[in-house]
Amino acid sequence: MTVSLTLENVSAHYGSTQVLKDLTLAVAAGELVSLLGASGCGKTTTLRLVAGFLQPSSGTIRLGDRDLTRLPAHQRDIGLVFQNYALFPHLSVRDNVSFGLKQRGADAAERKKRADRMLERVGLSSFADRMPAALSGGQKQRVALARALVIEPPLLMFDEPLSNLDAKLRVDMRVEIRRLQRANGTTSLYVTHDQEEAFSISDRVAIMNAGRIMQLDTPEVLYQRPANSFVARFVGFENLIDMTVVERLGETVTARTKDGALLQLSQERLGAIPDRFILAARPDGLAVARDGNGIPVTLGIRTYLGRAYQYQCAAEGQSYLGNGSLSEPLDTGDRAVLSPVPEQCCILPADV
């Protein structure tokens, strides 16, 4: 019974400040979608709206064919995993896990059987009788996971579940979360501010900014084909170069940077190029060479990256980050040119 989650034009306010703006989001049945964005962009708010702890000021929230929008939180049947675990301090690990079953009227024997089976799946069988205070952070989060999973909810939601764990454990846990989520095929919404975590765990990632979803796509698409400059910057396109087309000759386009440098770009390799656009490039998408066609720059600090040298480059009023080959090291103060590597670059619509 896997179902999809849809948010349609959902807005949310705290008092008079609007924190979600017409958010539309669809999570397909069995899919894990992450909300990724800086602190304060509205990820938790989105989760709390779906959970029913907040009411949207407009819009609808649907889970399968159920309209959740006005349903009280305790009737929504959603498994929640919190950053701070939120285990019941006065209940043993087993009673924590069986809490949801108890609310559903399962009898004691049934509860114990299912809780113990769930604890076994998260590798905590021998901790069933402990109190939460006597567990490590990782164990607590496993209990929280078991507690959310045991009720077999149609939707699982995670709010930065790994933020309180150390780096090594974070990786183990996210693999574990993914494994359990896949095994049950539970539709999931996962909140994090950690790009690596989001990209590694999700089918699709929604990159959020200031209460809006900037792009919702697979990690591969986000990484290689960001749709706008915000997402591009977020996934590491450090060079966002404003350009204007000055001439078109067949598929070859000549465009000018703000400080007058001319670049020849091929639409065959970069896709359609509008008259005003942003050329987005990671450092390895801007090749630094002593001479050739490209943006003339003066080199700044050089850093050794192992596979290449990275240079801070200054042109008039603009700075860039480009990579140069190891065989031809250049020095600070040298004149050089930057030329885009088409495979590593994207054409983005100009910011309005």
Place this chain on the structure above:
Amino acid sequence: MIMQTKLHPALIAIASLIFLILIAPLFIILGAAVSDTPFLTFPPQGFTLKWFSNIFQIEAFRTTAITSLQIAFLGTFLALLIGIPAAYALNRFKIRLPSWLSNVFVLPILVPEIVLGFSLMKNITIGLQLPVYTTLLLGHTLLALPYAVRVVGASLASFDFSIEEAAISLGCPPLKTFLTVVLPNISAGVVAAFILAFITSINDVSISLFLTGPGVSTLPIQILAHMEQFFDPTIASVSVLLMLLTVGVMAIVEATLGLTFLTK
């Protein structure tokens, strides 16, 4: 690790002196209570328990003791009934409520009890013509309320409300969540509030002075009344019993929860 610091002799001397000042009255009262004299005196002359048995022969002591206990239990109970939800709301919706609101619940402590008692008498007993017992109960409920709100509030301040949300998300309705998840985790605060309020109520003179009336009186008021007529050691022996009651309550708390949470 054990810290071994040498205490300064002056510190020991001052600490001992303070301890002595605190403990001395208790011994004086204990001594006076067993003095075989018809008047209060210390050191005791002779030894007798007849003043203790005298308490039980005086009808007024028995009836007022019962009233005192009833009022203390009921008043504290009512105060908790109002105070726990109030403390909950103050903490749960902190950001949405004006900051002065929590101070409203401390007003009964700030207003001199004499004034509170007098105003209750004038407005409730006389003004509304309510029975003396009802007004007395009302007064003691007010007396206990600040403890209920403040002490339970302190417990709630360290309560993680995401636990409550976890319970709700697992299908537990809000009221049931409060009773089965929130309450068990603030029980220490509730017990502490109960004890502080109960002891305050049972020892109160100022408010009760105005709110007692014909046929209804509390033990401390009866002690006062008795003292005006007889200056005998009965009063000392009642005080000893009151002390024992307080110590007894404390001992139960200590045994079950540990006294440290009272100071938390």
